[in-house]
Amino acid sequence: MWNREPVGGPFSLTDHGGKPRTEEDFRGKFLLVYFGFTYCPDICPTDLVEIGRALDQLGPDGEIIQPLFITLYPERDTPAHLAEYLSLFHPRLIGLTGSGAAIGQAAEAYKVYYRKVETGPDTYTVDHSAYVYLLDTRGRYLGFFPPNTPAERMVTIIRSHLPAH
Numbered sequence: 019m020w021n022r023e024p025v026g027g028p029f030s031l032t033d034h035g036g037k038p039r040t041e042e043d044f045r046g047k048f049l050l051v052y053f054g055f056t057y058c059p060d061i062c063p064t065d066l067v068e069i070g071r072a073l074d075q076l077g078p079d080g081e082i083i084q085p086l087f088i089t090l091y092p093e094r095d096t097p098a099h100l101a102e103y104l105s106l107f108h109p110r111l112i113g114l115t116g117s118g119a120a121i122g123q124a125a126e127a128y129k130v131y132y133r134k135v136e137t138g139p140d141t142y143t144v145d146h147s148a149y150v151y152l153l154d155t156r157g158r159y160l161g162f163f164p165p166n167t168p169a170e171r172m173v174t175i176i177r178s179h180l181p182a183h
Contacts (some may be wrong), residue, residue, distance in 0.1 A: 025151065025159040026051070027127035031088065031120055034100035034113035040151075041157055047084040049153040050172075053130045053146060055091035056103040061148045061165050069150060070108030071169035072176065079180055082155070088114045090132045092145050093123050133169065154179065 025043075033039045050069055054062035066087065073080045087104055089095035092115045097104075100113030115121070125132055132146035149162040152175070160179055163172055 025127075025129055026157060026164075027122070029088075029114075029116075029124040029127065031114040031116040031124065032097055033095045034104060034115075036097050037110075038161070039114060044084050044086070045157060046155050048138060048155055048176070049151070050085040050159070051088065051099070051128065051151040051153065052086065052141040052148075053088045053090055053125060053128065054130070054148065055089050055144050055146070056095050056099060057091070057143070059143075065148060065165060065167075066104075066111070068169045068172065073108055073110060075160060075173045076176065078125040079177065082180065083174070083176065085110055085111045086114055087092055088124055090121060090125065090146050091134070091142075092116060092118060117123060136168055141146055152176065152179070 028041055030038070030040050045178050050079065052065060064158050073083060076083065087102065087175065088102070093113050097115060100115060104111040104113045128151055132144055134142050135145050137143050150163040150167065150172070151162050152160045154160055157182065
């Protein structure tokens, strides 16, 4: 999927502080966009740890990067819950939520597969693809990192796209 269009696009969501956000709010920053949910038992927390490690390893160079976590389970992942959850991974992570329709539109733009799965009476999980998307400062898709990509690999790829000092 490297350099294949179109991936990404417009969204209108609410951040973990309750502020309405669109993709335009993040122009001028490289984006690391990740779709998941806070009750994900394994892949989401693992990938969020690696995103945080990559930002730390980039140091000052990483300040041009904004990581976004877009929930696929908005019924449970309220702004307050996202704020608490994401604080466990990196202070610069911004969580985004919204209506089911708004999440669906964002997921479709990024070609994200997801499906709510009943696991018991009144309990659900979400099956989903787990890619970390990299977009440039104008919101253009550069590529993706597959699940479980180590921070060191992300840093190597991200650095190759950053402006020279």
